[in-house]
Amino acid sequence: xxxxxxxxxxxxxxxxxxxxxxxxxxxxxxxxxxxxxxxxxxxxxxxxxxxxxxxxxxxxxxxxxxxxxxxxxxxxxxxxxxxxxxxxxxxxxxxxxxxxxxxxxxxxxxxxxxxxxxxxxxxxxxxxxxxxxxxxxxxxxxxxxxxxxxxxxxxxxxxxxxxxxxxxxxxxxxxxxxxxxxxxxxxxxxxxxxxxxxxxxxxxxxxxxxxxxxxxxxxxxxxxxxxxxxxxxxxxxxxxxxxxxxxxxxxxxxxxxxxxxxxxxxxxxxxxxxxxxxxxxxxxxxxxxxxxxxxx
Amino acid sequence: xxxxxxxxxxxxxxxxxxxxxxxxxxxxxxxxxxxxxxxxxxxxxxxxxxxxxxxxxxxxxxxxxxxxxxxxxxxxxxxxxxxxxxxxxxxxxxxxxxxxxxxxxxxxxxxxxxxxxxxxxxxxxxxxxxxxxxxxxxxxxxxxxxxxxxxxxxxxxxxxxxxxxxxxxxxxxxxxxxxxxxxxxxxxxxxxxxxxxxxxxxxxxxxxxxxxxxxxxxxxxxxxxxxxxxxxxxxxxxxxxxxxxxxxxxxxxxxxxxxxxxxxxxxxxxxxxxxxxxxxxxxxxxxxxxxxxxxxxxxxxxxxxxxxxxxxxxxxxxxxxxxxxxxxxxxxxxxxxxxxxxxxxxxxxxxxxxxxxxxxxxxxxxxxxxxxxxxxxxxxxxxxxxxxxxxxxxxxxxxxxxxxxxxxxxxxxxxxxxxxx
Numbered sequence: 001x002x003x004x005x006x007x008x009x010x011x012x013x014x015x016x017x018x019x020x021x022x023x024x025x026x027x028x029x030x031x032x033x034x035x036x037x038x039x040x041x042x043x044x045x046x047x048x049x050x051x052x053x054x055x056x057x058x059x060x061x062x063x064x065x066x067x068x069x070x071x072x073x074x075x076x077x078x079x080x081x082x083x084x085x086x087x088x089x090x091x092x093x094x095x096x097x098x099x100x101x102x103x104x105x106x107x108x109x110x111x112x113x114x115x116x117x118x119x120x121x122x123x124x125x126x127x128x129x130x131x132x133x134x135x136x137x138x139x140x141x142x143x144x145x146x147x148x149x150x151x152x153x154x155x156x157x158x159x160x161x162x163x164x165x166x167x168x169x170x171x172x173x174x175x176x177x178x179x180x181x182x183x184x185x186x187x188x189x190x191x192x193x194x195x196x197x198x199x200x201x202x203x204x205x206x207x208x209x210x211x212x213x214x215x216x217x218x219x220x221x222x223x224x225x226x227x228x229x230x231x232x233x234x235x236x237x238x239x240x241x242x243x244x245x246x247x248x249x250x251x252x253x254x255x256x257x258x259x260x261x262x263x264x265x266x267x268x269x270x271x272x273x274x275x276x277x278x279x280x281x282x283x284x285x286x287x288x289x290x291x292x293x294x295x296x
Numbered sequence: 297x298x299x300x301x302x303x304x305x306x307x308x309x310x311x312x313x314x315x316x317x318x319x320x321x322x323x324x325x326x327x328x329x330x331x332x333x334x335x336x337x338x339x340x341x342x343x344x345x346x347x348x349x350x351x352x353x354x355x356x357x358x359x360x361x362x363x364x365x366x367x368x369x370x371x372x373x374x375x376x377x378x379x380x381x382x383x384x385x386x387x388x389x390x391x392x393x394x395x396x397x398x399x400x401x402x403x404x405x406x407x408x409x410x411x412x413x414x415x416x417x418x419x420x421x422x423x424x425x426x427x428x429x430x431x432x433x434x435x436x437x438x439x440x441x442x443x444x445x446x447x448x449x450x451x452x453x454x455x456x457x458x459x460x461x462x463x464x465x466x467x468x469x470x471x472x473x474x475x476x477x478x479x480x481x482x483x484x485x486x487x488x489x490x491x492x493x494x495x496x497x498x499x500x501x502x503x504x505x506x507x508x509x510x511x512x513x514x515x516x517x518x519x520x521x522x523x524x525x526x527x528x529x530x531x532x533x534x535x536x537x538x539x540x541x542x543x544x545x546x547x548x549x550x551x552x553x554x555x556x557x558x559x560x561x562x563x564x565x566x567x568x569x570x571x572x573x574x575x576x577x578x579x580x581x582x583x584x585x586x587x588x589x590x591x592x593x594x595x596x597x598x599x600x601x602x603x604x605x606x607x608x609x610x611x612x613x614x615x616x617x618x619x620x621x622x623x624x625x626x627x628x629x630x631x632x633x634x635x636x637x638x639x640x641x642x643x644x645x646x647x648x649x650x651x652x653x654x655x656x657x658x659x660x661x662x663x664x665x666x667x668x669x670x671x672x673x674x675x676x677x678x679x680x681x682x683x684x685x686x687x688x689x690x691x692x693x694x695x696x697x698x699x700x701x702x703x704x705x706x707x708x709x710x711x712x713x714x715x716x717x
Binding site for chain 1: 356357358359360361362515516518519520522523524525526527529530532533545546549550553554556557558559572574575577578579580583
């Protein structure tokens, strides 16, 4: 019984971290129609900055600085590279993010090399026991922090002028511009927010059950891709739901690998994508995605 | 658009292929073959003054730390070797190529260096070695890979040093049953990387477990899995009595750390690629010291073997402040053995590629003074059946100390015989 609980808790914790990443994908996609392939390297950048700064500044100050710096870099990508190009050519912009990813990733890989960096988080390897199950404190922290941050982002969507503008821009870019919404500023802010979320996610992706930050950490972010897609790329609550679904699926498949051996070893790698395909077969626009109305 | 584009592309591809083809054929002509003024037969990679060696390594990818250690250790060897007179009056030179753990780059680097290379004292990475295996064998370039899969055996030009991954796991199971209280009817988990490293290791585990009456619960993971909570939870559910892991150091740290946190107190054993001294700086360090053991074909760096002590001292003098890890010893070991091959080939007055391989394959007790002697006479058999057991120790040089001296796991020979049938 406690095994099932452990697996479920793992899945939810994993899902909550994926949600931070997936939310970043969705915010950028909503604001600019661009699928940001540089998200993994932004996440790695945030984690790397926390890792190198924490010994001098302490964990919280280092994290704050890393979140800020990553937000600025993400904003700069939009400001310097994407803004100059035709905003309607979203496929060109998307491909450009792959270039940004390669450049950032190459430099970070060179700096990190073969090292395993600790982020110096205050939870360390501490655990609590609840009725026979041990729960690492990092897990609890990741769920709590993700809930708070995601709640704040949702509130910002709902109640701030920026959120309203973003939703309007996502709905119809031209109409929003005609209504006096400054699309450029909305977009750059969206990129900044996504960068900040990625830097935060890095902390929980490499904290205790994982041993630390390494050069491949950015690749883990790509696991949030199916989460964002299956939630429907334009829906923040969809991204949250999709992330939890992917996190729990991954944990269940890894936890019950023996029982699932009929499907072949290593099914855990493809399970998130299998779930994504199944969901998209039933709901082509994702769980909570908007139906696109195209008039001909 | 496409209809016009395709034939043009096809013509370009054909032209490229034709160019490649002509490149290959000119490569196979051996212009430099002959006999030097000193009566020594030479071929490609050897001139009147120099013997050219090449290393395909990883200085920018996941094994950058290991690559750097090996490159520096072999540089140290080359300096010592040349200072002592070189081979047949010739200096050895090592051309180092970084492939960043990218198979394509490794293949290009090989194409670049192979025409003028006599031997390769280092090739990092199972996928890279696998990709080059047939070419190396065809070109007859004596190669010492830093990879230990049994799939690499059976090639005259390729020499895997020490034990293969499957033998390591047989040794691990032997250690668990003898020293760690694992007994008939118990269950052991084996967490392993998808690929030849993990597959080969699991083969050894299955064999040893069957002989010892143990049940094996395999858990396949991949290199990007760095949080093994789900796997540990599942293994705890299976009530395992010990865990083997054939993955990278990151995965070992996560596995041991999570197991300790979940209260799963069972012995864990990995082989050399599953441990790195850097792990002693992670939060998992205390748990690693308590439960982990490492099977290794080479001795620990703090060993009181004369050769090891001398090498460590020379390395620290030449590269002060640099990390001394098992890569240093393993790289130096390969270079010394190659140096002995060169000397034997020189003695036989044949420094051609074929002559070097022959000299190498004639040695039944290759001994670099750095651990158990190795038998190179049968290319299809591992060079050694003996392995050490180490355990992590934060304070020790190289991060490990000795637990059990090199010994042959019972059943290892029988396993090899049964595999050969």
